[in-house]
Amino acid sequence: MFAPLVQIGLDKCKDIEIKRDWQNYMLLLAKESAKLLNSHERGIMSIPSYTGVLSDKGYISPTGRIKFVKLTQDFRNYYTDEFLEQMGCDIKSYDSWFHKMMRDPYEVWHPLRHLLFYLFLDINGHQIKQKYLPFGEGPWPCLNKAAEHFGKPVVEQCTITRSSKDGIPIGTFSCECGFIYSRSGPDKTKDARIRIGRIKSFGHTWYQKLNELSLQDLSLRKIANLLGVDPGTVKRQNFHLHSKDLKNNRSGTKKELLIRRKRFLNSLNEANSKNISVRSLNGKDYTWLYRHDCIWLGRVIRKEIRNQYKSQHTIVDWQKRDEFILKEIQHAVSEIKEATPPKRITVAATIRNIENNLPVVLEKCLHKLPRASEFLYEQIETTEQFQIRRLEWTAKQIREGGNMIIAWRLQKTAGLKKPLSKRVQDRFNEIINSQESN
Known part of the structure; x- marks a missing residue:
């Protein structure tokens, strides 16, 4: 009812504290409310749908779900909880008026709440889109080169899913000719509608065209160009087609x-x-x-x-082979010992010095060659043994050259670096001392 102010009791009313930060919001709300009151249009806010605008703002997932956590937080930060409470539009739970208004666009809500949301999204009533369409409105073009309707908008079915890697929308387009392809979105240009990301099914029309072209005298690359695929795909699908015919x-x-x-x-x-x-x-x-x-x-x-x-494959007489390889190893070891400058006697060095084709036998079958392996491991030198032999050879070369054996000269010529092991150092000292005593 209409009640006179005198009956309300103005002395009992509290003054409303209007903060300066709220003045711009309240002024905009007042102007937008005036527009609504003076508008001759009917039902301008009766059935709004915000999904299109929310998508442009990044509040819609690729599968069309509203990101309520981010949207609610941004909305509250935009107005502050104190202002929303003052306007009777506070959000205190995950099932408030704010969430219900987004979920059910056919529910009737107070225009003030719609105005708050309009101002937050910076939109006008005529800017609201009805649907979230990451790949635009259908029908979409069929990209099957083997079909007569290639490039024409005849595809009515588009299934949108979400990529598990980066969350972008994936559209799968199915044509009546059996051709199914998919691509990532959303579409940002007109050329995106004629792009194929992945072919999921070629369809009966494509296979029929492949069969017809295979019977003609055409190159593999020409057939691939006519079908819109690479030559490797033509070979695989042709094999698949023949295998299928064989079964049928x-x-x-x-x-x-x-x-x-x-x-x-x-x-x-x-x-x-x-x-x-x-x-x-x-x-x-x-x-x-x-x-x-x-x-x-x-x-x-x-x-x-x-x-x-x-x-x-023949049976090997390992006893005879052991005798033969023993002679080869003895010859190879003697050559290594006579080499100048000295070389270390190892299994690898012995194999390299064998002229016959025996490396595989030595590496993999030594356990079957007892005499050869025993002799080889007796001749193999450790690092210390080789360094001592090299010291002795170097000292002999210095003497034959008519020079004195000096510590630094002996070490440098022998190619040794300090610190030396105890056995090598002892032999080194013996050679130097013998030179001084002479």
Whole structure:
């Protein structure tokens, strides 16, 4: 009812404290309220939908869900909780008027709350979009080069999902011709609508076109260009197509399969007898079997390789081989000892000095060569032994050159660095002392 002010009791009313920070907000609310009151349009705020604007502001996920945590925090920071409480629009829970207004656009709410949200988003009523469309409105173009409607907007179905890596929207477009492709979004340019990120299914129209082009005298690259894919995809899908035909028409190809298998086995035996490649002798059957019966072909070839290996494999007389390799090792060790400047005797150095083709035997079969391995490990030098032998050789060279054996000269010529090990140092001192006593 309308009540006179005298009945309310003005002396009991409290003065409302208006802070300076609120004046701009309240002035804008007053102006926007005046526009609404003076507007002749009806229902301007009855059924608003904010998803389009929220998407532009970054408050919508790729799957269309509202990011309430970020949106609520920004809204409260924009107005402050004290101002919202003063206006009767405070947000104290996760199920407040603010959340309900976003979730159910058909619910009726006070215009003041809509105005607060309008001012926060910096929009006018006519700017509100009805839907979040990261890939624009359909229909979308079909990008199947094998179809007659290529490039025309005939795709009605678009499924939007969210990328697990970076959260961007992924659109999957399905055409009636069976061609299904996807791309990442959102679309920022017009050219984005004719871009393919990944082909998920080629469809019956594409495979029919592939079959027609395969029967023509065209190069692989030409077929790939006509179908809008790379040559490798043409080869894989052509193989898939032939394999599928083989399964669907076993009765028609079974006879041919048996004939080609028998002919290939005959060619394989002939190739082995002539010691040539079976592909050079019968390349047609090899290629056909590789495309239509690759499992059987691989099994036959592997079996043939095993048979050849067994026929070439002979039993080794390891006792005779031990005697032979022992002589080779003795000869190699003597050559290393006579080398100038001195070389250290190691397994690797011994192998390098053997002229015959025996490195594999020495490395992997020493346990089968007792005499050879015993002699080799007796001759192998440690670092100390080699340094002592090098010292003695260096001292001999200095003497033969008519020079005195001086400590720094001996160490430098022998290529030794301090600190020396105890045994090497002792031998070093013996050589120097023997020179001084002489």
